[in-house]
Amino acid sequence: MKEKNVVLWNEKKITVDSESTFYDVIKANDSKLAKKALAVKVNGQKKDLSDKPNENDKVEIITFETNEGKDIFFHSSSHIMAQAVHTLFPDTKLAIGPAIEEGFYYDFDTEHTFTPDDFKAIEKKMKEIVRKNLPFQKKTLKKEEAIDLFQKRGEIYKIELLKELPDDEVTIYQQGDFIDLCRGPHIPSTGKIKAFKLLSLAGAYWRGNEKNKMLQRIYGISFDSRESLDNYLRMIEEAKRRDHRKIGKDLDLFSFQEEGIGFPFFHPKGMIIRNLLESFWREEHLKHGYQEIKTPIILNKSLWIKSGHWDHYKENMYFTKIDDQDFAVKPMNCPGGILVYKNRLHSYKELPLRIAELGLVHRHELSGVLHGLFRVRSFTQDDAHIYMRPSQIKDEVQQLIALEGYFYKTFGFDYHIELSTKPENAMGSDKIWEKATNSLKDALDDKGIPYKINEGDGAFYGPKIDFHLKDCLGRNWQCGTIQLDFQMPELFELYYINPKGEKEQPVMLHRTILGSLERFIGILIEQFAGSLPTWIAPVQVRLLPIADRHIEYGKKLEKILSENNIRVELDANNEKIGAKIRDAEIHKIPYMLVFGDKEISDNMVNVRKQGKGDLGPSTMEQFVEKLTKEVEDKLLP
Numbered sequence: 001m002k003e004k005n006v007v008l009w010n011e012k013k014i015t016v017d018s019e020s021t022f023y024d025v026i027k028a029n030d031s032k033l034a035k036k037a038l039a040v041k042v043n044g045q046k047k048d049l050s051d052k053p054n055e056n057d058k059v060e061i062i063t064f065e066t067n068e069g070k071d072i073f074f075h076s077s078s079h080i081m082a083q084a085v086h087t088l089f090p091d092t093k094l095a096i097g098p099a100i101e102e103g104f105y106y107d108f109d110t111e112h113t114f115t116p117d118d119f120k121a122i123e124k125k126m127k128e129i130v131r132k133n134l135p136f137q138k139k140t141l142k143k144e145e146a147i148d149l150f151q152k153r154g155e156i157y158k159i160e161l162l163k164e165l166p167d168d169e170v171t172i173y174q175q176g177d178f179i180d181l182c183r184g185p186h187i188p189s190t191g192k193i194k195a196f197k198l199l200s201l202a203g204a205y206w207r208g209n210e211k212n213k214m215l216q217r218i219y220g221i222s223f224d225s226r227e228s229l230d231n232y233l234r235m236i237e238e239a240k241r242r243d244h245r246k247i248g249k250d251l252d253l254f255s256f257q258e259e260g261i262g263f264p265f266f267h268p269k270g271m272i273i274r275n276l277l278e279s280f281w282r283e284e285h286l287k288h289g290y291q292e293i294k295t296p297i298i299l300n301k302s303l304w305i306k307s308g309h310w311d312h313y314k315e316n317m318y319f320t321k322i323d324d325q326d327f328a329v330k331p332m333n334c335p336g337g338i339l340v341y342k343n344r345l346h347s348y349k350e351l352p353l354r355i356a357e358l359g360l361v362h363r364h365e366l367s368g369v370l371h372g373l374f375r376v377r378s379f380t381q382d383d384a385h386i387y388m389r390p391s392q393i394k395d396e397v398q399q400l401i402a403l404e405g406y407f408y409k410t411f412g413f414d415y416h417i418e419l420s421t422k423p424e425n426a427m428g429s430d431k432i433w434e435k436a437t438n439s440l441k442d443a444l445d446d447k448g449i450p451y452k453i454n455e456g457d458g459a460f461y462g463p464k465i466d467f468h469l470k471d472c473l474g475r476n477w478q479c480g481t482i483q484l485d486f487q488m489p490e491l492f493e494l495y496y497i498n499p500k501g502e503k504e505q506p507v508m509l510h511r512t513i514l515g516s517l518e519r520f521i522g523i524l525i526e527q528f529a530g531s532l533p534t535w536i537a538p539v540q541v542r543l544l545p546i547a548d549r550h551i552e553y554g555k556k557l558e559k560i561l562s563e564n565n566i567r568v569e570l571d572a573n574n575e576k577i578g579a580k581i582r583d584a585e586i587h588k589i590p591y592m593l594v595f596g597d598k599e600i601s602d603n604m605v606n607v608r609k610q611g612k613g614d615l616g617p618s619t620m621e622q623f624v625e626k627l628t629k630e631v632e633d634k635l636l637p
């Protein structure tokens with residue numbers, strides 16, 4: 001029998017006989033790993049475990065732990081779901097069933113209208129298929145044969161897909177009596193899917209085109225253990241409870257209206273959060289030597305041509321005409337900010353020049369990706385542009401890293417840093433890129449700050465450092481960014497006068513800390529499930545008189561609190577005290593002050609803390625002092 005040389009994942013070289021599959025190879029070398037293996041990657045190409053190696057193949061193993069593994073696992077689960085649906089509703093025609101970032105879906109065309117009540121029966125059928133541990137068998141067919149096969153099964157959508165394929169040969173996968181057109185790879189058998197759940201339904205046009213038939217999409221998720229599935233389902237429930245769109249509505253913070261899809265409306269209570277966030281931001285920036293500007297939202301076409309946005313960013317921009325001239329609504333603040341820099345001469349003595357702008361930008365996003373405050377069409381960037389001499393880069397970047405960290409710690413977020421290097425479509429020479437990238441690395445290494453490198457993920461004008469916040473559900477949010485830019489100063493011919501009286505080009509740095517104010521408010525709402533830290537809560541105290549005759553006393557307390565800059569509401573409703581407390585709890589108000597005959601005669605109030613209950617009696621002086629301190633220290637709940 002002919003033998004083949006194969007290089008294993010651990011660099012070990014072995015010879016195998018020609019009949020061996022990848023699975024055989026793995027099992028002979030590491031039986032534990034063979035159990036975990038879902039597929040293999042050979043020279044960058046994903047293959048089934050049942051495939052056979054070629055001479056000198058280097059084998060890498062794909063397990064559920066990796067994104068590639070999850071992708072294959074989810075996709076295989078979608079085949080199982082489709083098999084179950086087809087068994088239960090034999091008239092079903094199959095469209096497509098890909099893996100998505102979290103789970104999978106399949107689009108079906110059937111007379112039956114699915115409801116969540118169908119999930120149980122489908123899941124039961126899926127369990128049977130999993131229990132049978134059916135192998136996923138790959139077959140290669142001539143395209144014509146495949147068309148014949150799906151014709152017999154009435155699979156009109158598969159035939160449409162097949163007819164468009166350029167290849168003469170196609171692969172199909174079969175488990176049991178179920179057949180699907182598929183490029184693969186797949187997991188070896190259905191028994192690998194240890195835990196799964198169907199999650200939701202949606203309508204979806206065939207090929208996303210509204211002129212086509214509306215199909216029924218079922219979403220699901222699967223895992224390699226029951227425990228992982230349970231954790232995931234708990235996480236989803238918690239995320240639903242914390243959803244900023246729901247909390248924003250319940251607490252009357254903001255809304256979205258038909259008349260401006262993707263453009264958020266901030267309500268009075270939402271504005272309090274926003275204004276406090278901006279004040280905090282301004283105070284800190286003043287302390288750190290920033291000056292603030294405000295540039296126009298609409299600017300002439302010529303500026304956007306010069307900045308490159310007209311050529312590289314047009315599909316995300318909005319346009320208008322003024323006096324027959326073309327204008328664009330700004331998608332970024334840089335070009336406007338640069339005009340301010342260019343408005344007068346600068347000396348080296350002014351550098352680094354730190355110019356901040358809370359700039360309202362508009363970017364066109366497809367309606368399908370809009371998501372509450374997280375993904376909108378207009379938002380305020382907490383932008384700043386820093387103009388400096390090349391020798392100042394390291395120092396400036398280090399100060400910035402510290403400032404960003406201070407903001408995140410104030411809200412209790414953990415974060416990590418990523419450094420992105422030169423992308424393929426980069427502007428500028430390799431030498432400049434190397435210099436820029438090294439100065440960012442230097443700034444990090446020098447302070448011993450750990451970071452992850454994203455090769456080729458930088459902006460087209462320069463390398464960048466990104467800050468990724470981790471929320472209480474373990475989700476990551478990229479908020480802050482520090483981007484070095486040698487290109488725009490060149491494009492816009494920026495300069496300063498050096499000590500010798502000559503013109504010299506500054507380096508420019510673009511940076512944000514919160515990213516988008518709107519999105520950051522959304523993140524805060526979810527992080528605290530609406531129970532914001534007292535310093536930024538729209539209402540800090542609610543006064544709860546026990547009976548109507550105590551309202552007068554409440555008005556006096558209201559005055560005292562307002563005079564101490566405490567945001568207060570008096571609940572004068574004719575309700576039982578229990579109901580008033582419940583209402584204040586629902587509205588996530590940090591403190592409740594309860595008072596009746598006894599408190600009034602003792603000149604005291606009874607303090608309750610949201611989510612914590614009764615804290616006991618206190619004088620107003622003590623309460624005001626304690627709350628003021630809590631606000632000053634920006635204590636977290």
Ligand SMILES: [Zn+2]
Nearest residue numbers: 075182183184
């Ligand atoms: Zn498939």
Ligand SMILES: [Zn+2]
Nearest residue numbers: 333334385510
């Ligand atoms: Zn910028």
